[in-house]
Amino acid sequence: MKCEFHPEAEFDVIEAAAHYELDVPGLGIRFGNEVERVVELLIENPKLGAPVEGDIRHFILRQFPFSVIYAEAGGNLYILAIAHGSRKPGYWSDRIGR
Helix, strand or coil: CEEEECHHHHHHHHHHHHHHHHHCCCHHHHHHHHHHHHHHHHHHCHHHCEEEECCEEEEECCCCCEEEEEEEECCEEEEEEEEECCCCCCCCHHHCCC
16 A cells, blocks of 8 residues: 655644654654654554544554544545644645645
8 A cells, every 4th residue: 555645744744843853852753753653554554543534534643642634545545634633623624635
């Protein structure tokens, strides 16, 4: 299964990792590693995440207040957002279909 990040989801990761790295050196790298771990897990078993709406699911990261928002379609995994738990729910919905 192939995995594709929405460009804004890539920015979500970069922005959060940079923020963590400024706070605690090395924490941004740990965040990035956790995102990678979860994405690899979801590639192997895309049904692990909890349904959000329709085909969209989310999977909560360990040790960080973020969720991977994703959908599986045509044998591919599409990452729509790496969403912080305190952001407005569904803020990423305009990324669907883009």
